[in-house]
Structures are given as C-alpha cells and as structure tokens.
Amino acid sequence: MARTRIGRSGRGALLRPTLRLPALFLSFMLLAGLAAPAAGQTAAPDAVGGKPAKELFGAAATPAPLAARSIGFYSKGCVAGASALPVNGPAWQVMRLSRNRNWGHPELIDFIEEFALTVPKVSRWPGILVGDMAQPRGGPMRSGHASHQVGLDVDIWLTPSPGKELSREARETMSATMIVRPDRLDVDKAVWTPDHVAMIRAAAREPKVERIFVNAAIKKALCRDARGDRAWLTKVRPYWGHDYHMHVRLACPADSPQCRPQEPVPVGEGCGTELDWWFSDEVLHPKPSKEPAKPKPPLTLADLPATCTDVLLAR
Numbered sequence: 001m002a003r004t005r006i007g008r009s010g011r012g013a014l015l016r017p018t019l020r021l022p023a024l025f026l027s028f029m030l031l032a033g034l035a036a037p038a039a040g041q042t043a044a045p046d047a048v049g050g051k052p053a054k055e056l057f058g059a060a061a062t063p064a065p066l067a068a069r070s071i072g073f074y075s076k077g078c079v080a081g082a083s084a085l086p087v088n089g090p091a092w093q094v095m096r097l098s099r100n101r102n103w104g105h106p107e108l109i110d111f112i113e114e115f116a117l118t119v120p121k122v123s124r125w126p127g128i129l130v131g132d133m134a135q136p137r138g139g140p141m142r143s144g145h146a147s148h149q150v151g152l153d154v155d156i157w158l159t160p161s162p163g164k165e166l167s168r169e170a171r172e173t174m175s176a177t178m179i180v181r182p183d184r185l186d187v188d189k190a191v192w193t194p195d196h197v198a199m200i201r202a203a204a205r206e207p208k209v210e211r212i213f214v215n216a217a218i219k220k221a222l223c224r225d226a227r228g229d230r231a232w233l234t235k236v237r238p239y240w241g242h243d244y245h246m247h248v249r250l251a252c253p254a255d256s257p258q259c260r261p262q263e264p265v266p267v268g269e270g271c272g273t274e275l276d277w278w279f280s281d282e283v284l285h286p287k288p289s290k291e292p293a294k295p296k297p298p299l300t301l302a303d304l305p306a307t308c309t310d311v312l313l314a315r
Contacts, residue, residue, distance in 0.1 A: 052298035056312055057139025061100060064137050064314040070105050070150035070252060070259040071138075071307050076299065077259070078308035079138035079151030083109045091127035092116035093161055095171045101132040101141070105151035107208060107253045108133065112154055115203055122202050123195035126163040129176070131155030131245055137311050140299050150259060152210075152250040156203070158196055158218075159244070176244035180217045184243075184284055187221040197225050203248055204232035210262060213239040213247040216278030223271035233269040238278050258307060 057078065068081030082103040087094040092112065094102045104112075116128050134151045135141060147153055159177040166174065179196070181188050200222060204212055214222075216238035226233060239247075252259035266274075277283065301309055 050300050050302075052140070053301050053304060053308075054140035054142045054298060056301060057135055057137055058142040060135065060137045060139075060312065062136050063103060064311045066311065066314055067255075068106050069256040070152055071256070071311065072150055072258065072305040073260040074147040074150055074153060074249065074262070076304060077138060077150040078304060078311045079103070079105055079134055079149075080307075080311045080314070081106075082134065082136055082138065082151050084136075085109050085112055085130065085133065088165060089113060089116060089127075091120055091161070092130055093127070093166055093171070094130045095157065095166075095174070096131065097168060097171055099132065101135055101148070102130065103136045103138075103151065104133045104154065105250075105253055105256070108152055108154060108250055111206065111208055111248075111250060112156075115156075115206065118202050119199050123160075123198040125160035125195055125199065127161035128199070129157040129159055129161050131157055131176075139304070139308065139312070147249075152252070152259075154248050155245045156248060157245045160195070178244050180215050180243040184215075184217055185279055186217050192221055194225070197222060200236065200246055201226070201232055203246070204235040208250045209235060209248060210251040211249045211265060212236045213242050213249070215239070215241065215243040216275065216283075217243070218246075219270065219275060220279075223269065223275065230269055233271060234265050234267070237265065237270065238275060258305060 063082040063084075064080045066080040068079075068083070070079050071077050083106050085092075085094060085102045085104065087097060087102065112130060112133075116130075119125050119128055131154070132141075132144060132148055133154045134148050138149045138151050140149060145153075157176045158179050177191055179187050179191060196218075200212065200214070200218075203209055212235055214236060219236055219238040222233060222236055249262075252261045301312065
C-alpha cells in the first residue's frame with residue numbers, strides 16, 4: 001500500500017472541547033487531592049470508588065496529554081496520547097460525530113488514512129465511511145462495544161462514501177447498508193459486490209492488521225468469491241453482528257509494551273468446517289435458556305491496568 005501521509009496540523013484542533021467530567025466526580029478528586037496528578041503518577045483506584053469505568057471514560061472529552069501508547073487488552077484497557085482522525089479527508093468521512101469516538105493510537109490514524117486512499121484504487125468506491133474508533137482516552141464505552149478500548153479498533157462501514165461531503169445531520173441519521181440476508185445464511189446478493197471483496201482484501205493484507213471481524217455470512221461470501229492469493233482470508237474472522245460494517249483491529253504497536261496482544265489467528269483460510277458451525281441451529285436458532293442469564297457487573301477502574309488511572313486523571 002502506497003503511504004500517502006496526511007498532515008497532522010489540523011488534528012490537534014479537531015474536537016478539542018474542555019474535559020467535562022461530572023461535577024461530583026471532580027469535587028471528589030479535589031477533596032482526595034487527586035485532581036491533577038503528575039504524569040506517570042498512579043492515583044488510588046478508591047478515588048472513584050466503584051463507579052463503572054464506562055461512565056468515567058465516557059465523560060472524558062479530550063485525550064490524555066501523555067506519550068501515545070495502548071494499554072491493556074482490546075476489551076479491558078485504555079489509550080494515552082490519542083490522536084483524532086479528521087472528520088473529513090480526501091477519501092473518508094467520519095460518521096456519528098456526536099459520539100466523539102474518532103480517536104485512536106497514531107498508528108490507527110495512519111492506517112485509516114492510508115487505507116482510505118487505497119480503496120478507490122482497488123474498487124469503484126470513492127472512499128469510506130468510518131464508524132466508531134475509540135473514546136479520547138479509550139476505556140469502556142457507555143454503549144455499543146466491549147472492545148474498542150485501546151485505540152486500535154475501527155469500524156468501517158460496508159457502504160461506500162457517497163462522493164460528496166455529508167452534513168453533520170446526515171452523519172447522525174444515515175443508515176449503513178445491511179449486507180446479510182434476513183435468514184443470516186448468506187449475503188444479500190442485491191447489495192454484495194466485488195468491491196466489497198476488494199476493500200476487505202486490501203485491509204487484510206496490511207501487515208499491521210491483526211484481525212477483521214465480519215458476520216459469518218460475509219466470511220462465507222469472501223471464501224466463495226476470493227480469487228488468486230487467498231492467504232489474507234485467515235485474518236477475516238466470523239463474529240456475531242458485524243452485518244453492515246467490518247471491524248478492523250491492529251496489532252499492538254512497538255511503542256506500547258503494556259498492550260496485551262491476542263492469540264495468533266488459527267492456521268488456514270477459515271473456510272472449512274469451522275465456518276459451518278456459524279450456520280447451525282445452535283447459533284441461528286438457539287433454544288431459550290431456562291433461566292435468564294445474570295448480567296455481568298460493569299468494569300470498574302480497578303479492573304483495568306493501573307496505568308489507566310493515570311490516563312483518566314492526566315491533565
């Protein structure tokens with residue numbers, strides 16, 4: 001992939017409102033003497049009690065002014081020194097701006113910018129629509145995702161950019177294209193095109209990409225339609241949902257020793273019997289449980305790496 005660098009001069013100015021932590025939380029930190037810890041200082045987790053971490057990180061509107069690094073695991077961590085993806089680029093547009101989730105480790109920003117410029121070269125799409133990335137300081141989200149916590153995940157819609165700049169309102173209300181049939185056994189061939197194969201393949205071939213999550217029906221279509229070199233298929237993993245976007249996950253960056261990597265992907269294309277399970281009654285038509293499952297308690301700051309306290313409280 002050709003590396004066309006997009007200047008960062010505008011990044012710092014984008015989405016830079018003041019930090020709006022709840023007043024009660026700020027008062028508590030002041031009383032505890034923790035309102036402005038020095039960079040690298042670890043504050044006691046009791047400073048925020050047992051409050052759900054998603055509320056704390058969801059309230060942080062600006063990134064931690066620390067060296068960029070991903071901390072912890074994709075579903076239990078945070079990100080320091082995050083950068084914002086500009087909401088408009090030569091070949092991308094960020095959707096759902098009200099969520100303020102267009103943040104990530106600088107390597108994720110670089111990947112998205114470069115991938116977006118590649119898509120028009122390998123397909124008929126003029127560009128991509130970018131969904132959720134991470135919050136300004138990463139961490140658990142109030143809604144929508146269990147992962148996306150360390151600044152290395154991005155949802156890319158399987159809907160091409162319309163070729164014109166969308167209004168802010170349109171970015172909130174426009175729906176992504178449903179790719180999967182209602183019976184979930186295959187893709188909807190009225191909307192599935194060779195361009196989908198080309199853009200997913202281009203992402204999977206990037207060395208920094210660890211995995212790409214898509215609906216099993218999309219994986220099935222890729223297995224059927226891929227031609228030539230098929231080694232990239234191993235990175236494309238079937239998962240629940242993901243029927244209107246692909247979830248791209250990068251590997252831990254070299255500058256992030258506290259980032260915990262995933263296990264390597266299994267050997268092979270992933271197009272055999274292991275894919276068949278996703279189309280079984282066990283998955284598509286599960287029997288109702290006799291007893292309702294008890295909801296898991298939300299993560300607290302104490303559940304995350306200790307460094308995430310520094311990230312949350314950094315000024």
